[in-house]
Structures are given as structure tokens and as C-alpha cells.
Amino acid sequence: MVQKIVVSKLLNSTRPLVFAMIHVPALPGTPSNTLPMPAILKKVRKEADTYFKNGVDGVIVENMHDVPYVKPPANPEIVSAMALASDQLVKSRDAHHPGALTGIQILAAANREALAVAHTTGLDFIRAEGFIYSHVADEGWIDGCAGELLRYRSAIKADHVAVFTDIKKKHSAHSVTSDVSIQEMARDAKFNCADGAIVTGSATGNAASTRELAQVLEVEEFPILIGSGVNGKNARDFQKAHGFIVGSDFKIGGDWKNDLDATRISKFIRQINNLKRE
Template sequence: MTRTRTPRLVGMVHLPALPGTPAGRLPLSEIVAGAVADAVTLADAGFDGLLVQNSLDRPTRERVDAASVAQLTAVAAAVRARVDLPMGINFVKNDGPAALAVAAAVGAEFVRIKVHTGAVLSAEGVLQGSAFETLALRKRLGADVAIWADVYEPTSRPLLPDDIALAAVDAVEFGMADAVIITRPSAAESLATIADLRKRLPDVPMVVGGEVDATTVADVLTGADAAIVGSALKRPAGIRGPVVAEAAREITAAAGPVERT
């Protein structure tokens, strides 16, 4: 697997609740149009990667249904047709095989998986990793899709003692993750954690998964291999509403030149 197109500055494409979910209110055509508009705004601002997520489906669940897989595939395919940037897929809360299937279908470069290995306690209950199923599907499909695995994703609580280094090693050595995502309460704490993890996993790409904005992005891209930017793209900050071009440009200006590989 080559995975030659590796983004460093990844902008979130937060989707409204999908049709058929309890919170769903919009037709799929409107969701597709909004996602494409957000992706174009991010590309025009200078981001070199996108991450498409069904962010506002409520209540969330560990595994999604066939309708959600089909709908997210339609959204991601439309984005891919308009914007030629490396793209990732993430299902909330934790459906790694579904995300991998969508990514393979649309030619996305990576998936984000919130609980790839281990187990956590979340609003959905106990969520368990599905590394075997995700990796087996990737092999069966022959998909050139990288796995970005969260380690202690902040909306869940680990069931074991808080040993983030051990959890990261598990994700890589037992889960065969291609990169790990670290999201601590602040960007500075994420970078400190990454600096410590590099002693254990020196060759594994490290991604900061949150708390990245115009004031922190330059430091984050100095200390980490990539950054995912979400809430800071909106006005007011959050996961609702469209990406604001001015906010996106502020972040890329603060980040400095981002080489597209």
C-alpha cells in the first residue's frame, strides 16, 4: 500500500444529521451541496486535506446502518468529484469497517477511527475496538486506505487506567494503525503527549485531533505530523453551520506554507 498523498492540515467537513436518523431534518441533496461548498472553501483557503464526518447524527451509535453508509458514500463521492485533496472518512461514533468501506468506494486516502483497539465508556455505552474487522476488510478490498486511530478520544473515557502511551502502542502494534491521533484538553498538552510518545513510537505519524486554531496551528505543525481543524472553522466556533472562508484563511495564514505531498 503506497498512501503517497499524506495531508498535514486537515479541515473537517461536518455534516448535518443524515436523513433517517432521529435528528435528521434535511434532504440528502442539501447535505451534499453543503459538504461540497465546505470542501471547496477549505481547498481555496489552502488546506491540504479533508475529513468528512456525520458529525450531527444524534443519538450516536457504535455501528451505523446501511442507509448511513450509502448516504455518506454519496456525500464523499460528490466532494471527491469537486475537490482533488486527500480525504478521510469518519463515522461517529465508532464504525471502522463502515468508514473503510466508504473510503474504498470513493478513493479516500484515510479513515479516522475513534476506538480502533481497546474499549471505552461513552454516551453510547461501552465501545470496543474493531481492528480485526477493519483490517480484514481493507485486505479483502485491496484498499489503499490508511488508518488514523484516536488514542483516548475526548468524548469517551478509557476503561483501563489512563496510560496513553500503552494505548498508543496497542493501536500500532496490535491494531496496525498507520497513524495515531492525540487530542488532549489543549494543543500544548497534545504536543507534550506526542513528544513523549515519539520515544516509544519514533516512526509512527502523530496527529493532533482537536483544539487547533489560528493561535496554535503553527506550533502544532512543528511538533506533530498533521493537524485536524474543526470547530475553529466556524463562526461561532463549533461543529454546526458552514465553514467560514475568513476563518479558514486565518488558520492557513498562521500555519504558513503547507506542502502538498
């Protein structure tokens, strides 16, 4: 199979690539929803424009404000709303930063739905939960889905869409896999045909472990991204990673619930441009 463009860019970059998060406002049918869809999409487009104008390498849309999350399948209104949000992301990319990378995560663990949206709207990758092994999240038990998900990807001819999976993911208990190291889990993710792995801290905004990063980087030719807690103060600690997924640090006061702070974004990008992976 031809290497996916996002995988190639990650492996060949001389510095970590920066993927910024758009936390889509609470969607219809969820407890915190207050905005109609036109207002939600306007905010998504504004944030995408801000990110691309400030030089990020990619942007991910995620329905993080839909708390509390439910296990898959995601409701139809969530999937359709995220498809519309993804369309706004793609339009912003094409207007401001052609060639930038775009991705999606649909919570919680709605990997099949995210893959469908990515394929139909032209995104490059999805962030998947529960790809391999099982764990207990705040939504309940999440089963591994690699076999079913990748068969579905083949069935809809979406093999160009990369799948990056969290391993030992945040907001979860992993006692059932306590005898499986994070390095073993990364190797198994690669064996089960994931396109890369994501290492996080214990919760949103919490930094990952540099020791765990070093362990998973021993898996050759396999992109490793840091999925939480990267900021201007600690980015250098993780400079050997292939990519950073950044949400909280790009918001006012470093709080994921707040609006974007363009000054924080541009300052962070300037810092990262001076890092070297080697």
C-alpha cells in the same frame, strides 16, 4: 507493503498538514434531520470547495450532526448517504486541489463501514474509533477492532486506505485503561498495524495536551495528528505534530455547529505555512 501516500506525505512534510472537517448535516433517520439529501450534498460540496480553494491539505467528512450516536453497525441509509457525501468531496478535490488528501469518519465507531466507503469512493484514509483497547463512550462500551478491521481491509483489497486511530479519545472514559499510558497506546497502535494515531482533548474543541503529544512523538516513523482544539492561537504549541484535524476553528465564531468562515480558514493556513516541524 508500499507505504500509503497519506502516510508518506505526513512523515515527509516540513510542517503539520491541515485536515479540515466537513460536519455533514444530520442525515435521514436521525433526530435532527431536516434537509433532503440533495440539499445535504449541495452543502457538502460547497464546504469542500471552500476548503480546497483556501489551501487546506486535506478534508474529512463526518456525520457529526447525527447526535445522539449509536454503536455499529451503522444503518444502511447512513452508509449510503456518507458514500454520496464522499463522492462530492472527491469531485471537489479533483476540480480544485488534485493531490489533496481525503478521509472519512462514520460515527460512532462504524470503522468497517467507513473503510468500505473510502475504498469505493476513492478516499485516502479513515479516522477510526476503538481500534485498540476498549473504552466507554457516550454511546456505551466500544470494543477494539484492529484484527477484524484490517482483515476486512485485506479482504476487499483496500490496503491502500490508511487507518488513523484515536487513542484515549475524546467524549470517553478511560478508567479501564488507566494503567496504560498514551505512549504505550500509541506503540500498541503501531504494533497492531495502524497507519497513525490521533491525540485529542477531552471533548470537541478542547485542546490536546502538549505533554501527551511529546510522549507519543517518541514512537518513531508513526504519524501523529492532533484531533481537536487546534486554533490560530495555539497551533505553534503543537507544531511538532505531523498533522492537525481542524473543525471548530474554521467555523463562524469557532463553533462546530456554524457555517464555514473562509477568512478564518485562509488566515489559519497562512499561519501554518510558517511553521516548521523541526
